[in-house]
Every structure is written in C-alpha cells, then in structure tokens.
Amino acid sequence: MENRAMPRPQRCEQFDPAEVGIVHVVQRCVRRTFLAGLDHASGRDYSFRKDWIRRRMEALASVFAVDVLSYAIMSNHMHQILRNRPDVCAQWTDEDVAIRWLRVFPGRRMEEHLAEPTENDVQMLVRNKERLAEVRSRLSDISWFMRALAEPIARMANKQDECTGRFWEGRFKAQRIVDEAGLLACSMYVDLNPVRAAMSETPETSPHTSAYDRIEARKGERIPSAAFDLKPIPTEKAGREIRKTPVEALQQKRKAKRRNPTGKRIRRDEWLSPLTLRESDLSNEPQMHTKGFRSSDRGFLNIRWSDYKRLLDWTAAQAVVNQAGKLPERLAKTLSEIGIEASMWRDLVWDWQKYFGKTSCIGRPDSLKADAERTGRHHHRGQVQAAGCFG
Template sequence: MPRAKRTEQFVAQEVCVVHVAQRCVRRAFLAGADPVSGCDYSYRKEWIRRRMEALASAFGIDVLSYAIMSNHLHLILRNRPDVVASWADEEAAIRWLKVFPGRRLEEHLGEPTEAEVQRLCRDKPRLQEIRNRLSDISWFMRALAEPIARMANRQDDCTGRFWEGRFKAQRIVDEAGLLACSLYVDLNPVRAAVGDSPDCVPHTSAYDRIEAAKGKQINSAAFDLQPVPVSDASGQSLEVPAEKLRRAKKAKQRSSSGRRIRRDAWLANLSLDAGKLANDPEVHREGLRCSNSGYLNLSLREYMRLLRWTASAGRESMRGRQSVPKDVARALRHRGIEAEMWSELVWNWQRYFGRSGCAGSPKAMKADAENSGRRWYRGQGAVAAFFC
C-alpha cells in the first residue's frame, strides 16, 4: 500500500501537528559513531540542531519536540498559517530570502538587500505563494535536509544521497496522541541505550528544557531578520559594488554573533496558557521562534515527572511491571489513557503507529478518517486497549 500524499496528511493553510521522521541513507551512522568505518560523525548532530533552530526563527512552524539520533531524527512540528498571516509583507519577504536567498553569482551576495526585499513585496502573487510555503512542513523539512546533505558530502568529498528519501509523516489528532508521541520522541536515545535517563542525553528537546531550567544558555543560531542596509539617507535604494555588500554582510554578522539565549528558547512553549484566547496567534516578537503558544495541558515539572517515570518503567519492564504512581495515573486517566498500559504504548510506539499516517486515540483517529474520506487508519483497532 503506497504512502499517503502529503496533501492528505496536512496542508499549509490549516493548523495541524505532525510527527516527522527522516533517516540517513541505508540507515548508516552518518551523524554518529560509525562501527564499520570507525569514523565518529557525532558533531553533525549539532549541525542539525542549529539548522533547526535557525529555521524555527524564520518559518511559521513551531518545533514542539525533537530527537537527533546517529542515523535518523524525529520532529514534532505544528504549522501556523495564522502567525504567517500576521506578518507584514516586508517581514515575510525577509524570512524567505534568509532561508532561500536564490542563485547568486558570488557567495557573499547571499544576504538579502533592501532592494531585493522591496522587489519581492511588489510581486503580490509570488509573495502569497511564499507565505504558503513558510507555513508548509514539507518546505521546512526541505530547508533542513538539503544543507546538511551538502555540508556532509562536501566534507566527505563525495556525491549522492545523505538522506534515505522523503520524510515520513504522521498527523497527530488529539492531546493523548501528542503526549504519547512527545514522550516517544524524547525517549528515543533511552530506548536505543544511548543513556539511562533523558537528563543525560543531549540533542533532544527534553534535554534542552532540563538544561534551560538550570539556567543554561547557548549562542543563538537564529537568523538576523534584517536586510543588508544599502540605501541613502532618504531611503532610496542604491546600486553598490560587491565589496561594499561584502563588508555590510560581515558587519551585520559580527553584530549578532554574541547573542546568548536560553537553551530551549527556540522551542515551542510546552504548557498551554489557559488565559489566552483560542484565536490568538501568540506571535513571538523576539525572532527566535514562531509563536508563544504551548501544546500540552501539563506544566514542565509534570511533564518531566512523567517522562522520567516512563523511562524508568520501560527499562525495568523485563524485571516485572512497575506500579504506576498516583499522580501519573491521575494525569493519564484525565486524558483517557489506561495508566497501566502507558509504558507499553510509548516504548513500542512503532509497533502500534509505525505504519499509520495518523496517531491518537481510536475515537479521534476514526473521526479524522471520516473527515478525510477514509474508512479507517492502520493501527486504529490495535491501540483500543490503551484508551479508556
């Protein structure tokens, strides 16, 4: 049975939450310690994380959760066309030109100039197409995967594929599915025996949030959303020599290189704010992420408590079933999840949802199937025992 079309799973004009996975070609350890060649490419995980951080500052897409492994990566993304609609034409143009500067005769001309931004703003049909792409998860993944592949191929002095193919996508249709998927993503390194606890494994969203709670900061990789200033005092755009553009670009890069941010500042807020209006886009104004909107009805402390217990329960499952703490059981049953089955669902997510284009409770999956003209989703019946 062929994979579903992207347009059947998500569209750029509607807010939706999607779990995506991207694998290296032949599942090789191209971002980790390769046991065959003996080479350690683990530093490439930071390439991927910083590229995601940069894209989070430019696209109308929230990064909810992520995990970068040695031969694949997981992301949970939420596209926000409502946020993109709130941007001025100039802002949308600058964001696009930062990610896709276009073909340049020389590399130093890659930074967008004021003249280029204004030229794009005058082309209204093109600008509308760009707005759609800035909230399109497929374009986000394209902007993530291609530069990493080019950098790795250049370093290895080779050509060909770095990634296995197009990314795999699952639409998350309710909070129960989102909570389970988020923990599955954060616990990927623990399941792979990279570490015993989510507290000690970097390049996951859980680790970033834990370190940020301790006050840890990082150098920001966010785009500087300002064009190269090449205009006179009256604002009239000028044609300037390439050397002047080169100096302007270097000066702008120096001015933003020292910015320090919380380690998780580029990630979406975890907790939903009950005081916000349902139709409030909650636009983030500091240029680090798309919005200030959370995605779970849990505090960070509650989420970490559930995450650590699930990690412990999964590791100890071979020695006998662990009793579920009362607070954990209460939080799960409140979301319609059988507490005794929770660890099985998270640790064996691939067994139940791995071949499905949709994830959530059976009721929510059935409703989504009907809305999309399907009879059912694969795995819909198999997960019935996990939900109340």
Template sequence: MGRALRSEQFDPAEISMMHCVQRCVRRAYLAGVDPQTGKDYGFRREWIRRRMEALASVFGVDVLTYAILSNHMHLILRNRPDVVQAWSDQEVAIRWLRVFPGRRLEEHLAEPTENDVATLARDKERLAEIRHRLSDLSWFMRALSEPIARMANKQDECTGRFWEGRFKAQAIADEAGLLACAMYVDLNPVRAAMAETPDQAPHTSAYDRIKADQGDQIDSAAFDLVPVDTAEAGKTIRETPVEALKERRKKKHVNPSGKRIRRDGWLAPFRLGKKPASDPELSEGGVRASDKGFLDLDWGDYLKLLRWTAKQSDEGSGREVPEGMQSVLTRLGIDLSMWRDLVWNFKRYFGQSCCAGSPSAMGKFAESTGRHWSKGQRSVAQCFAA
C-alpha cells in the same frame, strides 16, 4: 495500503501537528560513531539542531519536540498559518530571502538588501505563494534536510542521495497521541541505549528544557531579520576583498543576530496557556514563530512522568503510573497500566499508521481522509480505558 498523500495528512492553510521522521540512507552514520569506518560524526547533531533553530526563527512552524539519533531524526512540528498571515509583506519577504536568497553572482555575498526585500514585497502574486510555503511543513523539512545533505556529501567527498527518501509524516490526532508521541521522541536515545536517562541525552528537546531550567544559555542561531542597507552593501562589495567578506560572513553565521537565549528558547513553550485558540500569540523575541504552548500540562509534571517512564525499560505492561502522575492520563482516557507499553511500543501501535491518538480520534482522522479506519486503531484500543 500505500503511504498517505501529503495533501491528505496536512494542509499548510490549516493548523496541524505532525510527527516527522527523516532517515539516512547510507551505511555511514548521520551522526555518532560509524562501526564500519570508526569515524565519529557526532558533531553533525549540532549541525542539525542549529539548522532547526535557525528555521524556527523564520518559518511559521513551531518545533514542539525533537530527537537526533545516529541515522535518523524525529520532530513534532505544528504549522502556523495564522502566524504567517499576521506578518507584514516586508517580514514575509526578509524571512524567505534569508533561507532562499536565490541565485547570485557571488554566493558568499547572499545577504538580502533593503532593495531585495522591497522588490519581492511588491510582487503580490509571488508573495502569496511564499506565505503559503512559510507554513508548509514540507518546505520546512526541505529547508532542513537539503543543506545537511550537501554538507555531509562535501565532508564525505561523495555525491548521491543522503536521505532515504521523503520524510515520513504522521498526523497527531489528539492530546493523548501528542503526549505519547512527545515522550516517545524524547525517550528515543534511552530506547536506543545511547543514554540511561533523559537528563543524559543531548540533542533532544527534553535535554534542552532540563538544561534551560538550570540556567544554561546558548548563542542564538536565529536569522537576523534586518535587511542590509543597499548602498552600504554595494560599498562593502566594492571595497572589501572577497576573502575578507567570506570570513566576515562565516563569523556572523555563528551568531547571526548577536543574541544569547535560554537553551530551549527556540522551542515552543511547553504548557498551553489560557489565551483564546484564535490568538496566534506571535513571538516578540525573533527566535520562534509563536509563544503558544502545546500541552495542557506543566513541564515539571511532564518531566516527572518522563523520568518514571524512562526507567520502565523491561518489556511488559501492567505497571501502574505512580499516584501523583495519574490525573493527566486519566483525563485523556489512557489505561494507567498500559502507559509504559503505549510509549515504549509506540512504533508497534502507530508505526504503520498515518496518525497517532486515541481510537476515536484515529477514526475521525480516517473519515476526514475518506477511509473507514486507521491502521493500528484496533490494537491501540487496549491502551485506553473502556
């Protein structure tokens, strides 16, 4: 069975959650120490994290969890067409121009002006297409991957493909699949022996949330969503030397909006609130699409379960989750003795499947795409209570 079509997995016009994986094609590492050359590319992880953070401030996409490893990265994303529809035409225009400024005579001057924003906002047909793209996970991943590939190629002094191909997308079929996938993503560095615990695994969403609880703050990478005054921009270009303009833009790139935020401030909030599902919960901070959570579980309880699961590194099932952490798994129908196996062997159960979740949810997803069943649906049944 070939890989499912993107149109079968998600629709930018409908809210959906996807587990996305992008893998580097080269022998040289995406990040970390390359065993062939001895070069350490670990700093590229921060390139990727900051790019994700910047895109979270302009796209109608919530970043739920992520992990950046040596030669690939995992993200769980939720597209938010309801959020994009609530933005004004001017907001849509400035957000798009910040990421895709278009061809200009002077690339280092590619700052959207008030005139640029007004011109785009008047083009209703073009704007409708842009609204669609701002909640499209494929466009989000494109805006994330392409700049990283160009920067890495320039640094490596080479050309050609940097990524293995199009990113792998796997639909999250229900809350059970979301919880298991979130822990699988957060524990990837532990599984890869890059860290002993989630607390020691930088460039993961769990690490960011743990550090944020300890009061850690960072310079925000969010785009500045205020257009440049057209007249002032013209005056600056005429009177400022090109090298000075380049240097000014380089400094602004470090902290475009001048904000400092919690380390996890750009990620989606953890717990799903009690507001109606129809409420988009627009973010007022300008650093993420919305303030809507994604799991019916407190962060503290998730962290306890995550730390316990991280310690169960040896192969085998049959270890029941401690009593204080059992209620959420029981509610989701997960066999307590199989929880460790479901997370640590997530790839075994769901690696070839177009979706992840309970057997019933996987079956419903298969029906929605014209199939009779989803790969892995039968084998994962052993991880769920009858």
C-alpha cells in the same frame, strides 16, 4: 481475496499549509547508515553533525511559521513534532515575509556575491504580489521547513566526505497527530528515543533532544542564538562592501555571522514551543512571538513541566517490561484525564513501533476514526492495535 496494503496517504491528507496541524516527522539517513553518529564499520565519529542539525532547526524556527514542539536527533535518523502556523504567518507584513524567505533562500545572485538580503531585494519581492503570496504559503508548510532543514545538511556532509549522492533516505515520513493523548504519548516517545536506543540512561544525559534543552534551560543554561537576523542591510552599504572587500574576507565574515547572526544569547529552550498550554492559548489569537526566536508563544500540552518531567523520568526507568513499577497516582490520574489507560502507558511509549510504527495518524481510536472519515477512509492502519492503550 487478495490482501492489499493500504496506500500511503498523500501529504495533503496529513497536513495543509493553510490549516493549523500537528505532525510527527521522521527523516532517515540513506540506507539507515550512521552518518550523524559513530560509524562502526569505518570507526569514524560523525556525532558533531547532530549539532549542525540542531542549529539549523533552531535557525529555521526563527523564520518559518512552524512551531517545533519536540525533537530528537539520533545517529541515523531524526524525529520532530511540528505544528504549522498559517494564522501566525497571516499576521506578518509583506516585508516580514520577504526578509524571512530571503534569509533561507537568498537566490543565486546573492549567493554568488556572498551578500546578505538588502532593502532593495526585500522591496523587489514585496512588489511581486503573486510570488509573495506563494512564499507566504510556503513559510507555513512543513514540507518546505523539512526541505530547508535537510538539503543544507546533506550538502555540508557530502562536501566534508568528498562525495556526491543522497544523504537522506527519500522523503520524510509524516504522521498526523489528532488529539492530546496522541500528542503526549508521541512527545514522550520522541524525547526518550536515546534512552530506548540504549544511547543514554536518562533524559538528563540525552543531548540533542527537546527534553534535554528544557532541562538545561531550567538550570539556567544560555547559548548563542542561531536565529536569523531579520533586518535587511541598506542597499548602498551592501554595494560598497562587495566592491571593496575581497571574496575571502566576505566568506569569513558570513561564516562568523552564521555562528550567532543576531549576537544574542538565549535560554537553551527558548526557540522551542512552550510545553504547557496557558489559559490565553485557548483563544483564537495566534500568540505571536515577538523576540525573533520562534513563530509563536502557544504551548501544546495541558500538563505542567514538573509533571511532564516526572512522567518522563518514570517512563525512562521502565526498561524491562516485567519489572515495570506502578505509575504514581497523580501521574496516572493525569493520563486517564486525557484518555490514556495508565496501566498501558509503559507499553505505549516503549513499544511505540508496535502500536504506531506503520500508521499515518496518531491518537485515540475515536479520534483516528473521525480523521479517517475526514479523508474518505473507513479507518487508519493500526487503529485496532492501539485501542487497548486508551481508555
């Protein structure tokens, strides 16, 4: 009998903008070349582009109804764990939706005039109810979040390299995460990507990761916020500025404002979703964020940061499989409580590609089976392979 590969799942099977879901996303540079790191062929170092990506991600977290749970930006690809939040988006006023959309997608007219969204622009979109409903749906859509992240980075890189063509390799890979065991393991895998790739030795020396941001934030580090300014400017003021200000001066003004649109400084991790679930997070309330840096204040793991950090450090140190140490009892208990076989934890994170590299879904076998049935499948690829890692 012919052995056919399972078809790639459709996006609608992995996440729905109208339903809260958590997805592991991987976006690779074209031909997996080092377009955001040190190019060994040419000797040119493009590592500064990692800052472009991180800043853009931080900015988008302030306008989209998408929580960034974890991330790692590597030299030729990036990982994110994203949670879409239609429940948060539903709480925004029509004016909130309009200004958020126009900040990210200002439209050709505003781009040509180098203007910012005005009160009149916002009201025009608000009055177009059909268009507004479409925009509201897109603001909680992970595909639109990734589009808004990837396209500007590609344009900037191509302009710098004086070339055209693709920067990213096709559409991003998405894996639905269906339980807490899968979420903890995937988050740890993402945070430890630079250590696994031998780019750094510890999470403390792994910039451009969510773990690094959380570690530095607890040391008191504050940075200029990349969040969008969510206040439209008065229409008359915008008109006067365009008429009286030279184009070059407008360009310089917008460039300066992009570095710190709101003029605020924030804790380095304040744009990320809080790591620890609180008791209030277990309610059906959306836990809306009100300071303008992220969509919600909801955590995502039933584990304290101190325990997550201990587990992160222990796992980072287990580079050689036959020299792996014994997991501390407290951490082993934490893993077993959520259904992970403690003795397999090192293998699960360090050999992630073996267990979940080709799957469309991440979690315990029973959770994968339930999700497969939800989408009319018998099972998910890799379901049996990962079974030994879970209790």
